[in-house]
Amino acid sequence: MKRRTAEDYVLDSVIYVCLIALAFVTLYPFWNSLVISFNDGNDTAAGGITFWPREFTMENYKYVFRDSRLIHSFWVTVARTVVGTFLSILFTSMFAYAMAKRGLIGKKFYMIICVVTMYFSGGLIPSYLLIKELHLMNTFWVLVIPGLISVWNMIIFRTFFLGLPDGLEESAKIDGCNHLQTFFRIVIPVSGPVIATLSLFTAVGHWNAWFDASIYITNQNLLPIQVILNQTISSILEVEASTQISGTKQEFLLGMQSVTHKSVVMSTMMVATVPILMVYPFVQKFFVKGVLVGSLKE
Structure with a gap:
């Protein structure tokens, strides 16, 4: 075994210091947002x-959760994430399996069409008209x-799939x-890493999506949590604007003087982020093998 020299210890120290600094830069913004969400809003403004919170309070979360629609919208988002991720991974992997066949007639033409859709879209108005003609407006499936x-x-x-042994x-x-x-019994079982990784990316996309629901859905019972939280933030902005215009003392809904726009933003961000963030530790080990092998191996 090669004996470690002083240069090796110095190099290791530099690497650890850089990694600690990188971890701090990455985690501190999230931690600071969490602290602000538990701190008095007016005190935060100072x-x-x-x-650490200087004046601990739960008023920010009480303001967020006072909307009775929040719990229902949470389950709508969970259903969208689970169903949307499962179906997206299923159909996308089946499509990819067909495109991986070397004897597929017109494969290059199909690939060109697919790549074009990555750079160009039909536009918002044509997409809206298409969704309307398909009778998907105000339905759960418009989210999927x-x-x-x-x-x-x-x-x-x-x-x-091209990298799998013939x-x-x-x-x-x-x-x-x-x-x-062959696809379901042979290919899928050996594709665990790439499936887990892409499932996470797809799930995060569904969890954070709000624009499509705000356009295609007017039924309040089908709105996902992201739309409801956005409406919550907008409501407190309206309160702040109205109190400034009237010149009265800045007071918020339900007499919550400790709630400000910034504190509500941080609270809603925690509510929207923490559930999907808890999924990462379970699939983290698949990231390198799933993405790097799947994207680089040819």
Whole structure:
């Protein structure tokens, strides 16, 4: 075993210092937002809030959760995330499996069409008219079907499938499997890392999405939590603006003098971020193997 020198220890020290600094720069903004969400809003406006709440309060979260629609919209978002992620990964992986077939007629033409959609879209008005003609307005499926196929994820899936040994499918054919049986019984079980990674990315996209719901949905019972939280932030902005115009003392709804726009923004950000953030530790080990292998191996 090679004996470590002084230069090795110095290099290790520099690496650890850089990693600690990077971790701090990455985590501190989130921690500071969490601290502000638990701090009195008027006290936060004075500045100086860093690592701990100076005047601890739960009024910010009470203001956010006072909307009775929040719990219902939370489950709408959960349903959208689960159903949308499952169907998107299923159909995208099946599409990628077909595109990975070397004998597919017109494969280059199909690939060109797919790539074009990554750079150009039909526009907002044509998309709205299409959704309307498909009778998807004010339905749950308008949150799922338009994003059913992801070309970027398809390319990653396709590249990953091209890297699989040909012997896997050949042995499946010998055993009498058709293409669907080969896909579900052979290909999917060995594609765990790339499926887990792309599922997380897709789930985060569904969880954070709000623009499509704000355009295509007017039924309050189908609005996801992101739209409701955005409306909550807008409501307190209206209160602040009205009190400034009237020249009265700045007081907020339900007599919450400790609630300000910034404190509500931080609270809503925590409510919207923490649930999906808790998923990351369970799939973190798949990131490098799933993304790097799937995107670089050809």
